[in-house]
Amino acid sequence: MVRKEVIINLFLIILTLSAINIFGQSSTPAKKDTVIWDTVPFGKYILHYTDSDAGNFMLIKNYLDNGVTTVEKFFSKKYSKVFNVYVFPNRNSIDKQWSKAWNMAGFQSKCWMVASGVGERLDLLTPSVWKTEACDHDPSNRPEAQNLITHELVHVFQGQLNPHLDFSGMDDIEWFVEGLAVFVSGQLTKDRIDRAVKAIKKGKYPQKLQNASNGDNKCGITGLMVSYIAYKYGKEKLYALLPIDYQNGIMNSLNTNENDFINNWRAWTLKKYKNEH
């Protein structure tokens, strides 16, 4: 199932479907397992959180505000629409949202999955339970948490400009969607670049772009691909690519084809990082 593959192949986080608030607003009568939301509008986004996060309110707002600023500065453009942010109090509650959004009844997320972003909403498992209900994420590592949330905000920004708010049917350009979020958010770290360059030198790089978002070095590989586009064509070109929802559309806009793109990206990467190893 394609959707399942997307989920499995995700990076630190996930992109995907949908947007139905299955839990209702704070006026909804309480039922068993119902999440009661406190809702606060902040101009660019509407923050929904629960009483258990009342103490984290400012921390989460700061992450969101910093991320929004990073994304808007990068593209020199504003978010085109107001979006919703839901901060879920526990994994059970965010799994229910993802089950509904992805039409996968009884979906149980992997422990490393803590957030998702699409054009109209960002869903986040509250960092206050990452220690007990997540793995590979340290809530005390604020720069890393910031980059993770900024990554999702890149997905929101792109989703708002794309015909597919939720990126459905865009699996062939998952490399671009994820690479963009990695690159813009600051997740293209030296460590990820080093590992990707090492793999490329050994010939371990994708021959097809649709395979770039698989494997151990997917963040480094896809992030470097988007870095290459930014370097060769400019940030304005990255912005121009955001509404495109298929592979040939991106290649045509870059005035190239898949093979040439991969070859030129590989050569650029090895030249740029020739002293890394």
Ligand SMILES: [Zn+2]
């Ligand atoms: Zn992502």
